[in-house]
Amino acid sequence: MAIATLSTEKPPIEAMEVVYKRPESLAEVQTHYCPGCTHGIIHRLVAEVIDELGVREKTIGVAPVGCAVFAYQYFNVDGCEAAHGRAPAMATGLKRVMPDRIIFTYQGDGDLASIGGNEIMHAAARGENITVIFVNNANYGMTGGQMAPTTLPGMVTTSSPYGRDVKTQGYPVHITEMLAIMPGVAYASRNSMHSVAEIRKTKKAIRKAFEAQIKGLGLGIVEILSSCPTNWRMDPFESLEFIRDHMVPVFPLGEYKVHDELKRRK
Amino acid sequence: MSKELWKGNEALAEAAIRAGAEAFFGYPITPQSELLEYMSRRMPELGRVFLQAESEIGAINMVYGAASAGVRVMTSSSSPGISLMQEGLSYIAGSEVPVVLVDIMRGGPGLGNIQPSQGDYNQMVKSAGHGDFHSIVLAPSTLQEAIDLIYDSFELAFRYRTIVVILGDGSLGQMMEPVEMPPFKEWPNERPDWALRGAKGRPPNLITSLYLGAEKLEALNLRLQEKLARIKAHEQRHATFMAEDAETLIVAFGTVGRIATSAVRQARAEGMKVGLFRPITLWPWPEEALDALLETGRIKNILVVEMNAGQMLEDVERIVARRVPVRFYGRMGGAIPLPDDILPILREMQGRPAGEMAATEPVLA
Incomplete structure (x- = not known):
């Protein structure tokens, strides 16, 4: 019986077509994010957009207090670390x-929607030409999973152990809808990380939020529903289902504001 | 150059502009609002940045951002507003970015009132926020001195990568005086190499006050302490008035230092050997100079006069270290100590009958 000889030889690496690589705007370091958390993918989307727009060398990132506190280490751009909630200022x-x-x-949602509510509202009211990436995972992840303004009604967290009771603990805050009605906001979109299709839409939204700034149209914000397997006490796959089945109904996806200048794009 | 009549807050604004301020972020609060208003007119005229923030918290964090870009930036406020800025000031100190801050103090605690006060001595000199740091604190006693001090404040701020505070009170902000305005300063175009300008042809720059490892954060703190020691060694400033042969020394800063000058004149007219020691830098406190005066052995006693309950008194007592008795006279809530309040105390300290006490009893004596 003849033994088939399979060639194990591959073309030299320089002859191969590169179809996937680390964006230049993403630093070559390991992140500290928990397994199954979608922060890392969001970082990559932002870095890809910065690369594609060719603005890496003139971009400055402002990191928050929260899970993304070290974001400035993960982006290969100039960066700084703001006080809790003060990044828009x-x-x-x-x-x-x-x-x-x-x-x-x-x-994150604790940073932007709670302690930083005033700063984001007034940056939006002034129509600051900045881009805001707002990651909503419905809890304070970094400090151990406490209730956030975005926590879903009935959701159990370490500071709402009986489930968020809207009568005493209030309702989820809808930042994107609130910002969309402001004339100073050029782009406002809510996206999600729960499926490949949604991740692709998220990247498009991030791109528009940066384009709004480049064109000087006003503030661009993308709210991104993101998973938190560690604090939600779920495995990564269950977490994505939780976004789809429980977060999206409370935080409907879609573009809430698109400046005319951004619509004209083919 | 001839003298012109200027209002305190506006003079400070114009002097800061001539000193090279490129950006101003602020929030209205009495009695410093004219500074912000003046900036809102003048900065756009010169193509510079003015922005009225949504709050003092917003303002100081805008300042933090602009300072991170290596830009000459400043803000101004008054006591309750400064309290709100403390978080940002601590971040600024931890990140070592240069900032100029004007505090036109008013009465406290709480909403207090809008009268002059020196109640922010502790919050500006001791700790303008959490953690171990000090700002350079300059306390002018006249409008001309305020102009001269703010004129060089950006150099100080950039030399040490620190916060420089001009600490005045409501009377300094509101009064009008003839002053000489300095010329516009020329600054080079280049920015410091640490500034956030975009990582073009270099690795990314980072401005942060976050150091999670104990060793790293201790290393930052040791570096800050080393810097503070350098400031302490080089930047102590003070003024004296008739202190050469004085036996009784008044120690007072800012507006009270100026009032004390009148008290010294009147005391001298009565034949009393009284002089004045006026710290211009409240941090670093000019302790070497006061120490040197005490070492002459001529000083028999000291009177500290303040528009607070004795916040600077603690520093003076620490430096005097029980070598001579230290007395205190303070007014609060916007009340201003007058020479007639101070003179009876001076007479007592000189071993004379106090004579007629002033209409207002000393609050603390």
Whole structure:
């Protein structure tokens, strides 16, 4: 019986077509994010967009307090670390003195929707030309899974052990809807990380939020529903299902505001 | 150059502009609002940045952002607003970015009132936020001195990568005086190499106050302490008035230092050997100079006068270290100590009958 000889030889690496690589805007370091958390993918989407727009060398990122506190280490761009919730104010300072630079904040829901509510509202009201990446995982991840303004009704967290009771603990805050009605906001979208199709839409939204800034149209915000397997006490796959089945009904996806100048894009 | 009549807050604003301020972020609060208003007119005229923030918290964090870009940036506020800025000031200190801050103090605690006060001595000199740091704190006693101090404040802020505070009170902010305005300063175009300007042709720059490892954060703190020691060694400033042969020394800063000058004149007219020691830097406190005066052995006693309950008194007592008795006279809530309040105390300290006490009893004596 003849033994088939399979060639194990591959073409030399330089002859291979590169179809997937680390974006230049993403630093070559390991992140500290928990297994199954979608922060890492969101970082990659932001980095890909910065690369594609060719603005890496003039981009400055503003990191929050929360799970993404080390975001500045993961992006290969100039970066700083704001006080809790103050990233939009810090970004305002950076943008006002350097209008030709690209400034983005990367914030979680405790940071942006709770302690930083005033800063984001007024940055939006002023129509600051900045891009805001707002990652919503319905809890304070970094501090151990406490209730956030975005926690779903009935959801158990370490500080709502009986489930969030809306009568005493209030209702989830809908930041994107609130910002969308402001004239200073050029782009507002809510996206999700629960499926490949949604991840692709998220990237498109991030791109538009950066384009809004490049065109000087006003503030661009993308709220991204993200998983938190560790604090939700779920495996990564269950977490994605939780987003789809429980978060999306409370936080409907879609573009809430698209400036005319962004619509004209083919 | 001839003298012009200027209002305190506006003079501070114009002097800061001539000193090279490129950006101003602030929030209205009495009695410093004219500074912000003046900036809102003047900065756009010169193509510079002015922005009224949503709060003092917003303002100081905008300042933090602009300072991270290596830009000459400043803000101004008054006591309750400064309290709100403390979080940002601590981050700024931890990140070592240069910032100029004007505090036109008013009465406290709480909402207090809008009268002059020196109640922010502790929050500016001792700790303008959590953690171990100090700002350089400059306390002018006249409008001209305020102008001169703010004029060099950006150099100080950039030399040490620190916060420089101009600590005035409501009377300094509101008064009008003839002053000489300095010329516009020229600054080079290049930015410091640590500034966030975009990572073009270099590795990314980072501005942060976050160091999770104990060793790393201790290393930062040791570096900050080393820097503070350098500031302490080089930046102590003070002024004296008739202190050469004085036996009784008044120690007072800012507006009270100026009032004390009148008290010294009147005391001298009565034949009393009284002089004034006025710290200009409240941090670093000019302890070497006061120490040197005490070492002459001429000083028999010291009177500290303040518009607070004795916040600077603690520093003076620490430096005097029981070598001579230290007395205190303080007014609070916007009340201003007058020479007539101070003179009876000076007479007592000189072993004379106090004579007629002032209409207002000393609150603390």
